[in-house]
Amino acid sequence: MSSHDHDHGAHDHGGHGSHRGHSHGVAADADRRWLLSALTLIVAFMAGEVVVGFAAKSLALISDAAHMLTDAASIVLALVAMRLSARPARGGYTYGLKRAEILSAQANGVTLLVLSAWLGYEAIRRLVNPPEVTGSLVLITALVGIVINLAATWCMSKANRTSLNVEGAFQHVVTDLYAFIATAVAGVIILTTGFLQADAIASLIVVALMLRAGIGLVRDSGRIFLEAAPAGIDPDAVADRLVAAPLVVEIHDLHIWEITSGQPALSAHILVAPGGDCHAVRRGLQRQLRDDYRITHATLQVDHVGTDEDQELLQITEPAAAFPDHCGDSHGPVHRSGPHEH
Incomplete structure (x- = not known):
């Protein structure tokens, strides 16, 4: 890398x-x-x-x-x-x-x-x-x-x-x-x-x-x-919207909760296609979260997918096996773009 x-x-x-x-x-x-x-x-x-x-x-x-x-x-x-x-x-x-x-x-x-x-x-x-x-x-x-x-x-x-x-x-x-x-x-x-x-x-x-x-x-x-997602926000639907963004390959470790009433927060790990501008992707996703869901407290960890070897491993369903350098223990469902969205 x-x-x-x-x-x-x-x-x-x-x-x-x-x-x-x-x-x-x-x-x-x-x-x-x-x-x-x-x-x-x-x-x-x-x-x-x-x-x-x-x-x-x-x-x-x-x-x-x-x-x-x-x-x-x-x-x-x-x-x-x-x-x-x-x-x-x-x-x-x-x-x-x-x-x-x-x-x-x-x-x-x-x-x-x-x-x-x-x-x-x-x-x-x-x-x-x-x-x-x-x-x-x-x-x-x-x-x-x-x-x-x-x-x-x-x-x-x-x-x-x-x-x-x-x-x-x-x-x-x-x-x-x-x-x-x-x-x-x-x-x-x-x-x-x-x-x-x-x-x-x-x-x-x-x-x-x-x-x-x-x-x-x-x-x-x-x-x-209990850190549940705010009423009216479906985390899977949010992930599906975000993973459809240009250059986004996968989203996992997505968490949505409320700090207090009316203050939703989000964190997620985003994997971007090789050569993509991580900073531009992050800014676009945070803008989308703010405009579509009124989530202004968002922490996103953005990484490139990496080498050609990693690209081949996209076929594997387990995120820990596909991207060993990123998340050894992913929490929650994995959302992927294209034919591997879930």
Whole structure:
């Protein structure tokens, strides 16, 4: 192999560092302001709702208040995680603390699941033996809660919901909004018909909403922790597109994951036809990744296939045998151009 046929590894961040850092800082400050506004509304109302819930003997109101407590906790977690994730990478944390946001989102999801289990049990118990519930207090408190939650939801909708962390807190608040609507309906039913089980039924509706939101957050955060490809991106399809580029002979060791929500990353080993311009191929592939998949954090190791002997070995299916100088232990499927694409 000639002197210029050495490994070419390159990393593409996309954009200009100073400009992006400034705009992200402004956006993060705005997100914090909106989250703090929502937090203030929720905490103020929650305190009053707890008192009214016990006075009215309403599980629906108590469950709403408990869920509002998790709303407040989720927003606090989101604010703390935003602070941590904004810290620059240093020492052993080569990505910084960006995944603190994903930890927060997972904690929000787990909290929703645990709380839904407890409230579900209590609601079923009250269906069998319903206590006397003051319907008027339930209705009035639920209507006020709808107004408060609408305001909090509006505040949080202004924040950056592409962050799984912010989305987790937002899902808490939206679930609570639906819960208050169900509680208001229960209050009307109790007042007009005396059907006391309506309170427990409203609680079960809240539980179903909490389960849905909780499962979604745990699933999405789990995918990131397990280094799964981002939803909507098929690694095999990406490899097929890249290996079809001019001069590309083979792609293997392709990995696609998310550093944190909304920040996909990719690494791959690219083999280029002899005599091809490795640098030009790399730049073209990184441009394609940015334009087609919005992957701007890409690390590509680009090598020439090498000698005529190596060319003959292209017929062999195992990458370690075909290119012993490159990868002794390739991970994942191998994608080749032409008749040897797979």
